[in-house]
Amino acid sequence: MNEILHNILNMLSYDPSAPMLFTSGLFWALFIIFVPVYALLKRRRWQMMLFVILFSLYFYYKSSGVFFLLLVATSAVDYLISKQIAHTESKLTKRALLIVSVVISTGVLAYFKYANFLLSTWTDIIGGNFQPLDIILPIGISFYTFRSISYVVDVYRGKISPAENWIEYLFFLSFFPALLAGPIVRADVLLPQIRENRQADRHEIYIGLWLIIIGVVKKAVFADYIAQYNNLIFDNPTGYSGFESLMGAIGYTMQIYCDFSGYSDMAIGISSIMGFQLPANFNLPYKSKNLTEFWHRWHISLSTWLRDYIYIPLGGNRKGKFRTYLNNFLTMLIGGLWHGASWKFVFWGAMHGGGLIVHKMCRPWLKEIPDTWPVKAISWLLTMTVVTLLWVFFRADSFADAAAIVVNIFTTFDLAYAAPFFEVRYVWCIMMVLMILTHALPTQWIEQMGEGFVGLPWLFKLVIFVLTVQLVLQFMSADVAPFIYNQF
Amino acid sequence: MKKYLGLWSILTISFVIFFCVSAFGDVDVDFTLRSSGMMSSLMPDSPESESLGDNDDAGDAASPSENEGSAQGEAEAPEADPGEAPLPEEAPVEIPSPASPDGKVILFIGDSMLEGLSPRLAAYAKENGHSLYSVIWYSSTSEIWGETTKVREFINKYRPDFLFICLGANELFVRDIENRRDKYVKNMISQIGSTPYLWIGPPNWKPDTGINRLIAKNTKEGCYFKSDGMHFDRAKDGAHPTRSSAVIWMDSIVRWMPAHSPYSLKLDKPSVNTAKANRVEVIQPGHWRDVVKKRQEKAKNDKKP
Numbered sequence: 001m002n003e004i005l006h007n008i009l010n011m012l013s014y015d016p017s018a019p020m021l022f023t024s025g026l027f028w029a030l031f032i033i034f035v036p037v038y039a040l041l042k043r044r045r046w047q048m049m050l051f052v053i054l055f056s057l058y059f060y061y062k063s064s065g066v067f068f069l070l071l072v073a074t075s076a077v078d079y080l081i082s083k084q085i086a087h088t089e090s091k092l093t094k095r096a097l098l099i100v101s102v103v104i105s106t107g108v109l110a111y112f113k114y115a116n117f118l119l120s121t122w123t124d125i126i127g128g129n130f131q132p133l134d135i136i137l138p139i140g141i142s143f144y145t146f147r148s149i150s151y152v153v154d155v156y157r158g159k160i161s162p163a164e165n166w167i168e169y170l171f172f173l174s175f176f177p178a179l180l181a182g183p184i185v186r187a188d189v190l191l192p193q194i195r196e197n198r199q200a201d202r203h204e205i206y207i208g209l210w211l212i213i214i215g216v217v218k219k220a221v222f223a224d225y226i227a228q229y230n231n232l233i234f235d236n237p238t239g240y241s242g243f244e245s246l247m248g249a250i251g252y253t254m255q256i257y258c259d260f261s262g263y264s265d266m267a268i269g270i271s272s273i274m275g276f277q278l279p280a281n282f283n284l285p286y287k288s289k290n291l292t293e294f295w296h297r298w299h300i301s302l303s304t305w306l307r308d309y310i311y312i313p314l315g316g317n318r319k320g321k322f323r324t325y326l327n328n329f330l331t332m333l334i335g336g337l338w339h340g341a342s343w344k345f346v347f348w349g350a351m352h353g354g355g356l357i358v359h360k361m362c363r364p365w366l367k368e369i370p371d372t373w374p375v376k377a378i379s380w381l382l383t384m385t386v387v388t389l390l391w392v393f394f395r396a397d398s399f400a401d402a403a404a405i406v407v408n409i410f411t412t413f414d415l416a417y418a419a420p421f422f423e424v425r426y427v428w429c430i431m432m433v434l435m436i437l438t439h440a441l442p443t444q445w446i447e448q449m450g451e452g453f454v455g456l457p458w459l460f461k462l463v464i465f466v467l468t469v470q471l472v473l474q475f476m477s478a479d480v481a482p483f484i485y486n487q488f
Numbered sequence: 489m490k491k492y493l494g495l496w497s498i499l500t501i502s503f504v505i506f507f508c509v510s511a512f513g514d515v516d517v518d519f520t521l522r523s524s525g526m527m528s529s530l531m532p533d534s535p536e537s538e539s540l541g542d543n544d545d546a547g548d549a550a551s552p553s554e555n556e557g558s559a560q561g562e563a564e565a566p567e568a569d570p571g572e573a574p575l576p577e578e579a580p581v582e583i584p585s586p587a588s589p590d591g592k593v594i595l596f597i598g599d600s601m602l603e604g605l606s607p608r609l610a611a612y613a614k615e616n617g618h619s620l621y622s623v624i625w626y627s628s629t630s631e632i633w634g635e636t637t638k639v640r641e642f643i644n645k646y647r648p649d650f651l652f653i654c655l656g657a658n659e660l661f662v663r664d665i666e667n668r669r670d671k672y673v674k675n676m677i678s679q680i681g682s683t684p685y686l687w688i689g690p691p692n693w694k695p696d697t698g699i700n701r702l703i704a705k706n707t708k709e710g711c712y713f714k715s716d717g718m719h720f721d722r723a724k725d726g727a728h729p730t731r732s733s734a735v736i737w738m739d740s741i742v743r744w745m746p747a748h749s750p751y752s753l754k755l756d757k758p759s760v761n762t763a764k765a766n767r768v769e770v771i772q773p774g775h776w777r778d779v780v781k782k783r784q785e786k787a788k789n790d791k792k793p
Contacts, residue, residue: 007530025526032499039492205495231719232736238747239740241757273495420761424732458494466502473522 012062019063019139019180022212022266023220023472026062030055031270038274045197049171052274056176060140063180067138070108071174077104078148079169082155082162094156101152109145112137117341140180142338144173146305151187153309160188168194177270181263183281183301193276200275206454206461211269213453213468218262220472222431226255229428234395237404242413244421245405251428252395253388254435257286260299286387286439289379290366291355294387302338306331325360329353339394344402348394355386591617592753595648596765597639598655599628601691604734605654607762612742615758621646625771629659630699634672638771639679650753651683656690656699657727665698673706684751685711688741692716693727710748713741735761 011026020027034055041048060068081101085094110118116132123129151172154160163169171194178185200208233240233248240248264281271278281301288294295303311331317324329350336349359366369375389406396402422429438446453461506524513528515521594613596606606622613620623642625632633639633655643651653676662668687707689700696716704712718740721733729737742755 004530011529025524025529028499028503032496032503035492035496035499036489039489039496200491202491202494205491209495209498228719228721232740235717235719236740236744239743241743416757420735424735458498461494462498462501465498466505469502469506469524470521473524476522 014061014065016065016136020059022263022270023216035273042197042199042275046167048197049167049194052176053167053171053174056171056174056179059176060174060179063140064138067136067141070138070141071144072170074105074108074144074148075170075173076166077101078152078173079163079166082152082169085152085156086162098152098156102149105145105149105152109141111135112141114337114341143182143184144179146184146302146309146338147186148173150184150305150309154187160191163187163191164195175271175276177267177274177276178278181260181267182299183264183267183278184305185278185301186305189279190276198275200273203454204272204275204277207450208269208272208274209461209465210450210453211265211272213465215262215265215267215269216468216472218258218265220262221475222435223255223258223262225475226251226258226428226431229425230255230395233405234397234401237396237401238408240408241417242409242411243415243417245408246413247421247425249388249392249405249409251432253286253384253391254432256391256395257282258435284439284443286384286436287380288383288387289376290359290383291352291386292359294383295352295356302335306335310334325357328356328360332356344393344396344399347399348390351386351390351393590754591619592649593646594618594620594650594652594753595623595642595646596620596652596654597623597633597642598625598653598688599657600624600626600728601654601657601688601734604729604731605652605688605738606765606768607731608735608738609652610763610765611758611760612738612755613765614760614763616754616756618754620765621648621767621769622765623769623771627658628655628771630655630669630672630676630703631659634669634675637679639676640681643680643683648683650751651680651685652688653685654688654690656696656703659699660690660692660694660696662697662699666702669699669702670706673702677706684753686741686745686749686751687712689713689715691718691720691729691737693720693722708750710750713744713748731762 018024020030037051038048041051057068057072060071078101081097085097088094088097112135115135119133151160151169155162163172168191172185172187172190175185175190230248230251233245234252237245261282268278268280279301281299283297283300285294285297288297311327314327314330315323316327319327330353332349332353333346334349336345336347336352339345339348392405393399393402396405453464456464507526510523510525510527513523515523591613594609596602596609602622602624606620606624610620610622612618623638625638659665659669687703689703689712690696692700692715700714700716704714715737718737720729720737722728723730728734739757745753745755
């Protein structure tokens with residue numbers, strides 16, 4: 001009995017190798033406890049907020065240990081500064097306070113995420129030995145830092161009024177569904193809902209469950225299974241033929257979508273169950289026929305954040321063509337660096353920036369071309385080729401590995417590998433085809449499936465949920481794969 | 489509260505179902521119905537098996553000293569210094585010839601991992617006019633091979649132009665491995681002598697205690713292929729790669745060789761997936777004890793006036 005208790009305590013304590021994921025049994029068990037308590041406290045706003053904050057901080061503690069205190073400190077500092085900004089008349093003081101807040105937030109982020117990268121780059125330049133600093137990166141720091149910055153900037157711009165009190169702001173910043181990997185929810189979306197404290201209706205609760213089911217299947221079935229083959233390619237970049245490498249690159253393209261959009265679905269679903277509506281973070285991005293459209297459909301909360309807090313302050317499209325192109329490029333460069341402290345992410349961002357410039361430059365000419373289906377097909381193929389090849393740089397361990405895979409694809413491609421590949425990897429192929437077909441489905445159908453689930457009798461919902469969990473177990477790999485975007 | 493009752497009961501009932509079912513573990517029907525393992529994660533730990541399981545091709549009788557230095561294992565471990573083991577100078581039993589004038593003789597020795605790798609290498613050999621001879625010593629380790637003179641014996645027997653070794657999977661979890669196995673690995677390398685070779689590292693399914701590092705340290709540059717870190721589809725035992733995964737594994741090794749191995753061996757992609765080796769010799773797990781015992785007895789007799 002003591003040992004069982006000991007195991008439970010072990011499970012509940014911080015383990016850096018086992019962050020609490022939405023797909024874990026532990027989260028499921030805790031959520032079963034969370035739901036009735038939350039439902040009981042929902043009408044009492046203060047008690048509900050305190051309960052959710054405690055749950056969120058514990059959720060963060062399970063993933064990042066004592067760094068939950070950093071989250072609390074960030075919320076306290078930015079809350080106080082935002083209050084000062086709102087109460088100060090002087091524009092100069094407001095501006096100074098904003099700068100202080102942004103410097104603190106980006107400084108903390110830079111220390112944890114970029115210190116080693118900057119130091120190693122500096123050592124490379126001056127020549128010498130680099131000894132990495134022993135820094136642990138708190139999970140999700142990039143997400144909540146961006147949320148906090150956008151809050152202070154919005155208060156400065158007068159777009160929103162500051163949070164009524166620190167508890168309200170801490171609730172916003174630590175809101176566990178969106179804490180570790182987004183979506184990067186803005187204060188103007190969440191704060192009014194916190195104040196309104198509206199009860200979730202039956203439809204929202206079951207749409208939430210439906211989104212969780214879809215998210216779990218995308219992440220734990222599709223992404224994790226597809227990843228097994230992709231990892232073979234990326235772990236041994238020169239070890240495979242061009243055809244196999246291409247399959248690995250296409251596989252990763254689908255894997256990162258299933259992984260990240262699956263997480264977003266779960267986050268939005270859990271929020272919906274709690275009565276909070278978060279905006280969609282993905283809109284079938286691989287349907288895009290150009291890079292501009294891709295960034296309107298991919299990680300929407302990040303791309304709109306970059307647009308509102310980087311691109312527009314840089315001047316947006318208001319200062320002539322050249323500045324528009326430059327602003328686009330710089331925004332994507334920062335977007336790339338946001339994903340990770342490595343030159344490969346900088347390259348990935350720069351290439352996307354370059355692609356956006358090319359598309360914008362060609363737009364007047366492209367408008368002249370009739371929008372027939374062959375043109376659409378070629379546009380889609382071109383877009384997906386660029387996106388897929390750039391994902392290789394995103395995923396590979398190093399720039400050299402990525403280059404090796406890309407060179408492999410173009411120099412040793414041989415269709416003779418196709419037949420044995422399909423024979424050996426048929427489950428992988430079926431999954432890829434299913435995901436591609438999902439993209440081909442009309443959006444309306446996908447929405448109707450959700451509505452259909454809500455309308456089902458309770459017993460059918462239970463059966464679907466049980467079958468989903470068993471499906472996950474059947475496909476589960478020995479090591480639980482973390483969400484890719486947790487690392488950012 | 490009422491609105492949440494339906495959702496809460498779905499979550500709770502399904503949780504209870506999976507928790508209770510997990511008490512029975514994985515269930516084999518026509519396929520394996522996997523359990524969540526929830527209950528076992530709460531229950532007191534059971535000792536984890538250190539070998540590859542009771543599969544006839546794996547660790548059913550791993551060397552007694554494999555099991556992290558159990559008292560029994562230490563007692564049964566051979567005491568002779570492998571560095572001093574005399575190498576037999578007997579003539580080869582047969583001198584095989586390659587399948588074509590340009591072909592080479594390839595010898596492939598190692599543990600049960602050869603079951604998956606050897607058929608694929610045989611397909612390569614066939615395609616390129618080589619002859620392949622495989623020796624599978626089930627449950628073998630560097631200690632077993634290094635304690636005996638089998639490497640040299642098989643080299644003398646087959647006179648290979650190239651030697652592949654796949655060994656290490658049965659000693660992933662040996663404690664203090666650097667001290668305990670270093671001399672055996674060194675002895676194996678000395679038995680190989682000037683024969684061109686490639687040591688294929690074990691396909692780790694868990695982090696090892698140092699066997700990969702040990703092999704890498706003792707082999708020449710480009711003569712060790714690190715399989716650790718690759719991803720494998722595993723057979724039911726959770727350790728051996730499936731046949732199809734082993735095919736991909738061998739393909740990766742072959743593609744890796746031209747850029748890294750100091751020796752050249754023509755291995756163009758075969759048109760068939762797998763083939764039969766020219767000959768496969770199988771040594772059963774307990775054989776090494778007989779070998780060591782005989783040698784110790786012989787050494788004793790030689791000392792007698």
